[in-house]
């Protein structure tokens with residue numbers, strides 16, 4: 001650092017070097033075990049492309065749809081930025097789910113990393129919240145009616161349901177205020193929470209270190225640890241570049257489209273949310289509203305508290321790997337319900 005900056009910004013260079021060169025376990029050389037970096041990178045892409053979209057998007061029921069059309073058809077490279085943001089949101093959720101499955105099936109959420117898991121679940125829910133509010137902003141038929149179904153469901157939850165639904169909609173019905181609310185949730189409230197929870201998650205990971213894993217086919221170079229900077233950092237950079245190419249390709253080959261504008265007077269025949277909410281729609285049809293809400297609430301509780309449920313199970317039967325069986329069954333159930341909903345028309 002030059003003398004000019006050193007005297008004006010007296011940072012502790014040693015501390016920064018030490019922070020960057022932390023040793024990470026050798027198994028992270030297999031990138032699919034370091035999948036946490038992928039959603040972190042995609043989140044940054046979402047922030048950049050999202051900020052660019054806000055220059056043209058208008059959160060008003062009369063103008064929202066046309067402003068999205070203007071971005072897609074008239075703004076230079078608007079279609080590209082919109083495509084990156086849309087595909088980024090899908091890949092982000094896929095990456096978070098894969099990272100979560102890795103953590104689950106390798107059992108790294110166990111003591112002392114339970115809170116890393118809890119903050120992780122919150123991150124997943126917040127990411128889904130971002131996807132839901134973002135989808136609604138487009139103000140097409142399906143996104144409008146998807147929001148209507150979700151707000152009705154929230155309303156039917158016992159206790160705080162109606163209060164929460166009123167708060168989300170900005171009134172007793174979906175109306176003028178709803179889009180402004182969704183916009184504030186999407187660009188300010190949820191991202192702020194996300195950054196706070198993400199900081200907590202990463203802090204926990206740094207505090208406990210990444211849990212070391214060993215494999216039967218482990219190579220000599222994967223034994224022990226290696227420095228985060230530059231080795232792991234460069235791997236993450238490479239993953240980032242590949243993701244940029246993938247996102248660009250998807251945005252060009254499958255560009256973001258626009259369906260019919262929202263019409264509150266015409267209910268579409270099939271209301272479909274984004275793919276990561278499809279299992280909830282199928283479950284609603286199978287179990288009925290009250291039962292579905294109660295069981296989904298219970299499922300969410302078990303999901304958050306899984307490290308402790310797993311502890312109880314292992315106490316009862318230390319040699320069993322019940323978590324792997326339960327995790328596989330739940331994964332099959334969720335994938336099955338999603339597929340069912342996709343192919344049921």
Ligand code: HEM
Pocket residue numbers: 033034035036037039040043096099100103108109113116117118119120121123124127198201205209210211
């Ligand atoms: C935006 C979303 C997320 C980001 C950016 C993120 C980031 C990270 C990073 C960078 C690591 C370090 C090791 C690795 O790369 O695997 C990590 C570890 C971990 N994450 Fe996440 N994470 C996210 C969501 C989640 C979710 C949804 C869960 C589970 C519900 C979760 C649970 C864990 C656990 C248990 C660890 C510790 C793993 C170990 O020590 O081996 N994370 N996370």
